Amino acid sequence: KPITTGLITLLCVPWLWADIRVIDDAGELLVLDRPAQRIVSLVPHATELLFEIGAGDLILATVTFADYPEAAQALPRVGDYNALNTEAILALEPDLLIAFTSGANLAQINRLQALGYPVFTSDPQTFADIDRTLRQFGELTGRQHSANRVADAFTADIARLVERFGGKRPLQVFYQVWHDPLITLNGETFISKVIEVCGGVNVFADLLAPSPQVSLEAVIGKNPEVIVTGPSDAGEASRWHQWPQLQAVVNDALIATDPDTLHRPVPGLIKGATALCEAMDQVRERLN
Template sequence: MMTFRRTMLIGLVILLGLPLPALAQLCVQDDASQQVCLKQPARRIIALSPGATELLFAAGAGEQLAAAVSFSDYPPAAQKLPRVGSYQRLDLEAIVALKPDLIVAWRSGNPMGDVARLQDMGFPVYISEPRQFEDVSATLERFGVLAGTELVAQGAANGFRAGIAALRERYADAAPVTVFYQVWDDPLMTVNDSHLISEAIRICGGVNVFGGLGALAPRISREAVLEKNPQAIVAGGMGEDNPAWLTPWKAFPSLLAVQKGNLFFVAPSTLQRPTPQMLAGTRTLCRHLESARARH
């Protein structure tokens, strides 16, 4: 849709004999409220987080990716990309050597000092930080503009919106279930209500027992979990099929979640990265919380 409109606009400008420079740039606003402009669609993109890599592939820009960071493992084609360090320890020399025409950074994950250095060197940097499901769709659309893949990106964005809307409607009147979501094991960590995972919990009729904490991903103690006594415990685990983090909670039979058998696993790639896979992860989470309601 956006490509068609742009083509029509260029045609109109030529027909009217107007100058073209105003159309020479592709501009979007990133999640740091910065304007990111390119003179032409990006052809050498570097993604500085696994989530950004996945979003770029979903937006149809996979073939334009020149490199990514470690743990960028989805889709499978992402595993073949050259690595430029990890999201926490960027290899600036390798990034510069690849001469990217677009870098996608992760605001709360990358060392922002390094990101600023890349900007100072003149590299276009899009800073990404989706905090709501609508942000995921909007990011897909923006990447489509910057990569010249608007049609694919728009389709992915619309599909994600429709799927999330269907879940909202289905569970709008669901009885609330108190939930502890375990995002990490050692140290024990969760998420607050500003985190995207908490939006998934709310859509499914859940109530995040640590939602009011100030940090986005706060550290907590097992004693704090025992005090909150959630009806359900949901963990992401260390792998796609490894619910081992749930086992230690069975040592606390006083927990409602343990008593009712409400210890649930959701594959981390489907709920802990801000990508379209969160639709599948949210569906899984909703099914788990529906099981918890049935056992109430």
């Protein structure tokens, strides 16, 4: 009877006999012999995703700007995009590091990996990537059921936005990430995909760099119908009023977005996407 009970236990706890194998966003295979229990999350979106799937209790520390949900604000900080406190990370004895695919701290991450610490790099750029990342985090933490539920809900929410807005009159959109210098996004980024969901066309979708710098002359040449900016450069206070010949100015289509709800590849971007889609729809109504 004890032997039988032991066999049943082994069968009910798959990680006791099967490795966890996932491919990260750098194309590298990560193999764990059991779900991670001591995670250091070195990117804000990964911290939020882990909390989303019910694995926030496994995070030992995170980085600057990992401020959502509220529980994440109580976590110790071990650096940021530019530099890490490797001594603090080593003292935590993590069994998984989640890192970004680039950044000034990449050399430090590589050294930690060389010391034997498992590293999963995460940089989701599409809705499908966000769905996949949620499910992978579920595998890595043993929280597959909740991760699959969150991923299913996110993908369903995107589908509802597509059904509601995707077939409407296309609007030519310039998305301003930063004003000085002017930074935008190309068509491969998830924010550009949000613009498409809203029935928009990213006027700089064909640029090669994900976050390219563009000139004022290039924007004026594209003459977008809508300009999307941060809160400080929209509405009556926007500097774009200096160029009244722009369609976006004529259309009163200088739309402000909340970076906290749109600039992270997490399920919470549905809120920001819905707000953007509705604002663009108001522009359509004025143009009809």
